[in-house]
Amino acid sequence: MTAVPADSSPAPSPVTVLGADDARRIALRAQGLLGAPDRRAGVRGVLRHLGAVQLDTISVLARSHELVPYARLGAVGRPAIEAAYWGHGTSFEYWSHAACILPVEEWPLFAFRRRRYRDRGHLWGHQVSPETYRHVLDKLRAEGPLTSTELGGAKKTAEWWDWSDTKIAVERALAFGDVVCTERRSWKRVYxxxxxxxxxxxxxQDRSGEECVRTLVSQAGAALGVATRADLLDYHRLRAEELDPVLADSGLVPVEVAGWGPDGTAAPAWADPAALAAPPRGRHRTTLLSPFDSLIWDRPRTERIFGMTHRLEAYTPRHKRVHGYFAMPLLTGGRLVGRVDPAREGRTLVARQVSLDSVRHVEALATALREAAAWVGCDGVRVEALHDERLRPALEKLLAD
Structure with missing residues (x-):
């Protein structure tokens, strides 16, 4: 296991010491990837438990927000995923770990962030006139929910970054909390x-900043199972001055985890009491994970728990990529054992680049590829670059069965 530096801040005496394998299984169970999936709760249940599902524009196998419930529930229908997220007032989009979809119940919990943006008075350096801002709100009040195009235009030019004044105004209103996005049409936000x-x-509801952060820290702890202070900061991208005053009374309990410190030593961490109440047992999920999945979106945590150094290479020049444009880690047996860079050509799922840690994971790889292909409507799988060509006969035989 790759060790990372422990948090330098002092922590209370641990209530227990966890082994690295126990911590890994606790994390998997907390993320819904160990044990029987709660299919009755469905996609909304996954969202409510995780607290945040990251959004991203990249779509190869599917968009990341679709891949997250798929990894936990299996081949749930993609229209059902979209319906569970948008259009029923059960969720909204906001800035959490990044741009995320969040359960609507968390609206009051981000009041501290909305107030901070409002106090700042601008959005990522963009300025907009008060008149334009009022015009956007007045138009939404008069006409109901609209996209930025319907409000008056999203961009000044064809460049993706060249926002119009109307787009700046409505995104500012979203950050401030005057406007909300609970729906998308053809991947466009509806405000x-x-x-x-x-x-x-x-x-x-009007909650204090401390109350907001305390509840979010408790929720993040439940979604992570066991976490360092840095992990908790990262989950909803909190600031240290926001987290530190509430951590001790967040409901999480101090523990130590063997192997999480420098040179394999124990490190202080925080655990959800419910995660410690029963040993993590059950069936492990075999699946491909989005690079934006909350199990692995925190790269230092991924290295610490799974020993895998994983980076999204979509924005890396092609000749410098190691594992591919949208390499998806392969999870099986509770471990990350390889990567697949997928694409689709008609009704064929193409594994452009595949790597495995060991030959014993070939069957798991074939299972994950077949299931993913069926889920997105493909009836065949083609493997292109394989890190070890000696695996090809066995893999292709399994894929053909």
């Missing part, structure tokens, strides 16, 4: 006045 789209019981 609505928050006072009209967020349920009254949630919209009317």
């Amino acid at each position: 609505a006045l928050a006072e009209q789209a967020v349920p009254d019981a949630l919209f009317g």
Whole structure:
């Protein structure tokens, strides 16, 4: 296991010491990847438990927000995933770990961030006139939910980054909490006045910053199972001055985890009490993971728990890529054992580049590829570059069966 530096801040005396394997299994169970999936709760249940599902524009096998419930529930219908996320007022988009979809119940918990953006007075350096801002709100009030194009245009030019004043204004309103996105049309955000789209019981709540952060830390701890202070900071991208005052009374308990410190030593961490109440047992999921999956979106944590150094290479020049454009780690037996860079050509799933840690994982790889192909409507799999060509006969035989 790759060790990373322990958190330098002092921690209370641990209630227990966990082995690295125990911590890994606790993390997998907490993320819904160990044990029987809760199919009755479905996609909404996955979202409520994780607390945040990251959004991204890249779509090769599928978009990342689709891959997250797929990894946990299996081949749930893709239209059902979209319906569970958008259009029913059960979730909203906001800045959490990154741009994420969040359960609508978390609307009050991000009041501290909305206030911070409002106090700052601008959005990522963009300025907009008060008149344009008021015009956007007035148009939404008069006409109901609209896309930025329907509001008056998303961009000044064809360049993706060259936002129009209207787009700057509505994104600013989203950050401030005057506007909310609870729906998408053809991947375009649909903006609505928050006072009209967020349920009254949630919209009317006015929580202190400490209360917001304390609840988010507790939720992140439950979603992670066991976590260092740095892990908890990263989950919703909190600031140290926000987290530190509430960590001790967040409901999480201090532990130590063997192997998480420098040179394999124990490191202080925090655990969800429910995660310690029963040993993590059950069936491990075999699946391909989005690089934006919350099990692995924190790269230092991924290295610490799984010993895998994984980076998204989509924005790396082609000649410098090691594992491929959108390499997806292969999870099986509770470990990350390889990578697949997928693509689709008609009704064929193409594994452009594949690597495995060991020949004993060939069957798991074939299982993951066949299941992914069926889920996205492909009836065949073609493997292109294979890191060890000696594996090809066995892999292709398994894929053909």
